[in-house]
Amino acid sequence: MSAVLEALTSPPEPRVRHQTVTSVPPANPLKMRCSSCHLGELCLPCGIAVSDVQRLDEFRFGRRKVKTGQTLYREGDRFQFFYAVRSGTFKSKLMLADGREQVNGFCMTGEIMGLDGVAYGTHASSAIALEDAEVCAIPYAQLTELAAGNSGLQQVFARIMSREILREHSLMTLLGSMNAEERLAAFLLNLSHRLKVRGYSATEFHLRMSRAEIGSYLGMTLETVSRTFSTFQQLRLLEVDKRHIRLVDVEGLTRAFKTGLN
Amino acid sequence: MSAVLEALTSPPEPRVRHQTVTSVPPANPLKMRCSSCHLGELCLPCGIAVSDVQRLDEFRFGRRKVKTGQTLYREGDRFQFFYAVRSGTFKSKLMLADGREQVNGFCMTGEIMGLDGVAYGTHASSAIALEDAEVCAIPYAQLTELAAGNSGLQQVFARIMSREILREHSLMTLLGSMNAEERLAAFLLNLSHRLKVRGYSATEFHLRMSRAEIGSYLGMTLETVSRTFSTFQQLRLLEVDKRHIRLVDVEGLTRAFKTGLN
DNA sequence: CGAATTGTTGATTCCCCTCAAACTGGGTGG
């Protein structure tokens, strides 16, 4: 799978209109061990030796439930935790100077959020749940401590950060050099891939995000997103009914992704 | 200074046409200590305690000279080193599926290249010198080793990676939501800022990159870059003669960056 | 000096944004 498909996550949006959300309460009694987590290799410990996972177990990560529309952390908040998504979907967004908001990523099960907070000790983006979700809060200070004297964990962490850089490379490529059809095709194929890896259908799924959010992420207007969906449907590449998507011709979509239509 | 200005680095380009370049020979006798490096806080050790800099000194980093047009590392090369730029300017680029090349960054003195290699042990982009340059090769394995048991160094490294993520956030924002004038203004203001920090004039400088490279980086064609320069000149925001730039009205440019013209 | 590279400028085309209207489904309250 191409680098672009591996990586996608963010475009511009017209105007803040989401329901007012209260931050999630910081404390939560639920704690658990990494070794007993069902996420397995989807999550942080991916690629870590068993002995190292046991070291991760030493401090139990707090879990938090986040309801649809709630904010997990906000741009400007002090950075203390990474969050591993246990279930549900999040969007990552940031505010532009003119007040519009820019979606720069969608996170699903096993993906890590908050990496941009390390640089200045402050979250550079906000994370908002697109459906009821649960996350695992990983204290950065403790992670750092644990990583000292454990080059394995350290490297896993470095790799995660580096992968985020690659993801953004791809998105930049998409934004810098692809047209509307290519962007949406790339987005759908990327989504399909990530769902498949998580054991869901790769060809039939429900979008958790609105046309406006997709548009913001992909650098186009919501109208263009909608129109492009319609075009794809007319070409029998997929079937779309509001947020329900069925990919009919993945081959054709892949072609559209590579070269635009025609 | 806004996040966008802090971060810029990469757009699409028509066709590979650069002179064939040979990779830089891997070995070079020149080695030196971080503590005796004139880059000071511009470079990696920025923010590290003196005692830690001494630890960095334990292994001397190899220096390499790279001539204009030469490739420092190539997409797909095995990742072994980060490179800190000691002098000169580089472009970072990657190949698209259709053979075009995409510039995704320009690196100057003190900036670190190669962070995208950590993810899969392979460089995801190529680095090419835009003028005669010199770099400091930092072996990743040794850095990891040294960072184990040194949480200070570890965090500095994490911060550098995170800052790269922020830089790309900004570029995504730029590509996703700004028009040609805003992009070029942002690019010039960012360049100006970086030059100023390095002790050069913030208002008069020589571009090391072609219109095509700027265009690739900013997601527009070289013709549009050229036209936008002309527009800025007509508006008396700057004076441009080929690659020589003199910023006349930084205020005005900043306004153009924020809202487009008018 | 011709060839190649880089930059500028003009004419034309077209993709996507903007503005606008209408439809849907869900939720609410009279």
Next chain:
DNA sequence: CCACCCAGTTTGAGGGGAATCAACAATTCG
């Protein structure tokens, strides 16, 4: 229970900004 509203989506019409195609000037280089 139905009217109403609202957020989200679809679709149309029109215009604008940037891409494309093309010609030409200025430099560099072999």
